[in-house]
Amino acid sequence: MYKKAPMKKFFRLFFPGLYLFAVFSGCLYARPQAETEAPVEIGAAIEAPVPEPPAAQPLVFTAAESVVQGDIFCVLIQSPQTNRIKGVLADLSGGDGKKILSMTGFPVPPRATTPAADNADPADPAPETGETWAVLGGISSVQRPGDYTLNLRASCEGEEDTVFSTPIAIRGRSFISENIPLNEDMSSLRADPDPRKAAESRELWALLVKTDTSSVYHLDSLSLPVNGNFRETSFFGDRRTFLYTDGGKANSIHYGLDYATPRGTPVYASGAGKIVMAKQRVLTGFSIVIEHLPGVYTLYYHLDKIDVKLEQLVKTGDKIGESGFTGLATGPHLHWEVRVAANAVEPKNLLTLPLLPGAH
Numbered sequence: 537m538y539k540k541a542p543m544k545k546f547f548r549l550f551f552p553g554l555y556l557f558a559v560f561s562g563c564l565y566a567r568p569q570a571e572t573e574a575p576v577e578i579g580a581a582i583e584a585p586v587p588e589p590p591a592a593q594p595l596v597f598t599a600a601e602s603v604v605q606g607d608i609f610c611v612l613i614q615s616p617q618t619n620r621i622k623g624v625l626a627d628l629s630g631g632d633g634k635k636i637l638s639m640t641g642f643p644v645p646p647r648a649t650t651p652a653a654d655n656a657d658p659a660d661p662a663p664e665t666g667e668t669w670a671v672l673g674g675i676s677s678v679q680r681p682g683d684y685t686l687n688l689r690a691s692c693e694g695e696e697d698t699v700f701s702t703p704i705a706i707r708g709r710s711f712i713s714e715n716i717p718l719n720e721d722m723s724s725l726r727a728d729p730d731p732r733k734a735a736e737s738r739e740l741w742a743l744l745v746k747t748d749t750s751s752v753y754h755l756d757s758l759s760l761p762v763n764g765n766f767r768e769t770s771f772f773g774d775r776r777t778f779l780y781t782d783g784g785k786a787n788s789i790h791y792g793l794d795y796a797t798p799r800g801t802p803v804y805a806s807g808a809g810k811i812v813m814a815k816q817r818v819l820t821g822f823s824i825v826i827e828h829l830p831g832v833y834t835l836y837y838h839l840d841k842i843d844v845k846l847e848q849l850v851k852t853g854d855k856i857g858e859s860g861f862t863g864l865a866t867g868p869h870l871h872w873e874v875r876v877a878a879n880a881v882e883p884k885n886l887l888t889l890p891l892l893p894g895a896h
Contacts, residue, residue, distance in 0.1 A: 593617070595690055595698050602705040603675050606773060606882035608874075609704075610893055611671040613641065613690055618667050620695075626671045626688040628704070636679065639877050641671040641690075642749040642830040644892065670892055672831060674876030677773035678789060681708035711773040716866065723780040725819070725864055733818045740825075743812060744878045747831040754807035754828040758886045759852050761806050761836060761872050762795050762859065769869060770794035772882045791880035792835065792873030799840055799868040801859040805850040806834045806872070807891075814842050820871070821862025826850065829891055831878070837871035838863050 598612040615621055624641025644667075671688065688700040718726065774790035805826055812833070813825035822839035840860025850856060859870040874883045 595621075595692075595700075597688065597700045597702070599686060599702055600704065601702075602707060604707045605675055605679055605681070605709050606677050606880075607675045607885065608876045608881045608889075608891070609673050609675065611641075611673075611686065611688065612644075613669040613671070613688070613700075614666060615668075615692075616666045620692050621667060621669050621690055622693055623691045624669050624671060624688060626673070626686065628673060629685050629687060631683065636684070637673055637877060637879065639671050639673050640747040640749065640830065641669045641688075642747070642752065644668040644670050644755075645752055672829065672876055672892070674879035674881040675706055676879045677711060677791075677882075679706055681706050709773075711775055712771055713775040713777075714770075715777045715779055717779045718781065718866070720781045722864060722866065723778075723782065723784075726778060727780055727784065727786070730818060736817045736819075740813070740817075741878070743825065744833060744875050745831075747877075748827070749830050751810065751827050751830050753809040753849075754852070755892045756807075756890045757888055758806040758834065758874070758883070758891070759804070760887065761803050761834075762797055762801055762870055763804070764801070766795040766797045766801070766870075768793060769796045772880070772884070791875075792837075792871050793883050795859075795870045795872065797859045797868060797870055799858075799860055801870070802855050803836055803839060803857045803859055803870055805852060805854045805856050808851050809834075809849070811844045811846055811848045811850065811856075814844055814846055817863065819864045821865065822857065822860065823863075824856055826856075831876060832891060833875045835871075835873040835875065837873070838865045838869060840868075 593616045596612075596614040598614070600609050603609045611626065613621065613624055621643070626639040626641065627635045628637040628639075629635050669690070682705070684704050684706060686702050686704045690698045690700070692698065770790050770793065772790065772793060776788045776790055778786045778788060780786070803824075807826070807828045809826040809828040811824065812827045813823060815823060817823050820837035822842050824836040824839065824842060824844065826834050826836075828834065836857065838860055839857040840862065841858040842856070843858075844850060844854075844856045859868060861868045872883060874881050874886060
């Protein structure tokens with residue numbers, strides 16, 4: 537006969553079994569927290585995702601499509617962001633790829649803060665954002681007319697270099713040809729070998745090819761270096777033939793303008809700048825060179841007197857010397873010359889056109 541177990545015995549058997557079942561089930565199905573997620577510390581900051589910086593806007597290049605022998609040409613490189621462009625290199629090459637001119641760009645500062653810029657307009661405000669760089673080049677009077685390519689490479693902070701190429705046409709112009717008879721002393725001065733002449737030529741060339749990107753003194757047009765009673769006796773690009781007393785001859789190109797003036801006529805700086813040469817030379821006599829922009833210089837030859845010193849800053853119209861009859865000269869006069877990227881350019885153009893057009 538079936539006999540009921542007492543209730544007390546039932547509980548002794550049932551609950552321990554239930555306990556063991558629960559423990560065993562937990563071992564099978566419970567997942568340790570450390571394997572799936574790290575515990576979050578109370579009060580810890582949650583890092584938000586960092587947004588990607590906006591893409592840099594492209595640089596804008598502005599250049600002329602054609603120039604004439606003796607012209608100065610300008611390329612502007614503009615960026616909507618400041619302190620972005622770190623350097624600009626440029627060259628002009630022919631159809632065969634051969635480089636005929638190399639140039640270095642420079643940053644264009646606001647007019648109001650241009651050092652020694654006596655013709656700067658303080659009311660001309662600087663742009664709130666963005667920056668502008670410029671490349672200046674000079675087309676030689678002997679450069680063959682034709683089609684060329686202007687190549688630029690701009691280096692920017694944190695970006696790949698930007699390369700820009702554009703065709704540019706060089707057009708020809710006419711020049712005067714003249715014969716210049718020299719007396720015995722002048723024939724000897726020009727024709728006889730002289731180590732000093734060669735050294736001075738190398739020194740001047742090294743100066744004219746130099747580009748100091750911080751040397752920004754003058755942006756606008758130039759002024760005549762002489763006033764009052766003078767006349768032009770020789771012109772830019774004249775094709776000259778020097779006739780020696782022994783019957784020999786030599787061809788030459790005239791790189792500037794000659795102003796016949798009475799000896800001792802004051803000579804003035806054509807623009808604001810820095811004196812980078814002030815010395816006596818064999819062929820050009822007492823000579824002065826002023827740097828106005830990176831790679832842009834004015835030259836003053838055959839002076840009777842020099843009134844400035846090396847490294848001196850000058851303003852437009854400052855007296856720098858007096859005209860004379862020194863060096864290879866057939867009469868009292870001032871030779872005035874403008875060089876851009878080492879090439880001589882037409883000075884007359886720059887009496888009305890700015891050195892840096894469109895920069896502001």
